[in-house]
Amino acid sequence: MPREPSGAARPGSVVPTPGDDGPATAGRGSDIARDALRAAREASAAKSAQRAGERRGVPRLGRAGKRRRWSGPGPDDRDPQTLGRVVSRVALDRGWSPRLTDATVLGRWPQLVGDDVADHCTPISLRDGELVLQAESTAWATQLRMLQRQLLVRLAGAVGKDVVRRIRVVGPSGPTWKHGPRTVRGRGPRDTYG
Incomplete structure (x- = not known):
């Protein structure tokens, strides 16, 4: 028998023409496999591009266009936080x-100035950058006035600059018996001591 050329059509078969979506496109199994492989490769490439975008910080969008609600391997604001971090955030938000x-x-x-200084004076108040210290004796009041610059430098290094701008040293004070709006002039109860 004579052999037909490979490009020739057999009698009764349909020859595909360009742009024809007829029965010839559904014909060969290898074409179907190639189309499925091409579609799978395109889907895989799209998924890889989406993952690369997530690593760069582009949020992954779900079906409705919303960001997914799990955090992944890295730290996130929705992960459990340490107590110190939460307290500092609340303190900053509320002023x-x-x-x-x-x-x-x-x-x-005591940790900021050392035990030696802390044993002989007590911090009374800190308002508007002025720290008020009460010394236990007049000698220590004089000593603290001489140490003011070193104490300011040490406090600035420990808690930050401009937290303590001035130090006012107050000497020891004796007990008072003046409680209330009405008092009597004179020595008061001290005259019974002898």
């Missing part, structure tokens, strides 16, 4: 930071 800094100075006084 409590200056008060907390003042409380830090008063509460950590």
Whole structure:
């Protein structure tokens, strides 16, 4: 039998023409496999591009266009936070930071200035950058006045600049018996001591 050329059509078969979507496009199995492989590669490339965008910070969008609600391997604001971080964020949001800094100075006084100085004076108040110290004796009041510059430098390094701008040293005070709006002039109960 004579052989037909490979490009020739057999009798009764349909020859595909360009742009014809008729039965010839559904014909060969290898064409179907190539189309499925091409579609799978395109889907894989789109997924890889989406993952690369997420790593760069582009949010992943779901079906409705909303960001997914899980965080992934990196730290996120929705992850559990340490107590110190949460407290500092709340203090910053509510404007409590200056008060907390003042409380830090008063509460950590021995660690900030050292035990030697802390044993002989007590911080009374810290308002508007002025720290009021009460010395246990007049000699220590004089000593603290001489140490003011070193104390200011040490406090600035520990709690920040401009938290404590001035130090006022108050000497020891004796007990008072004046309680209330009405008092009597004179020596008061001290005259019974002898």
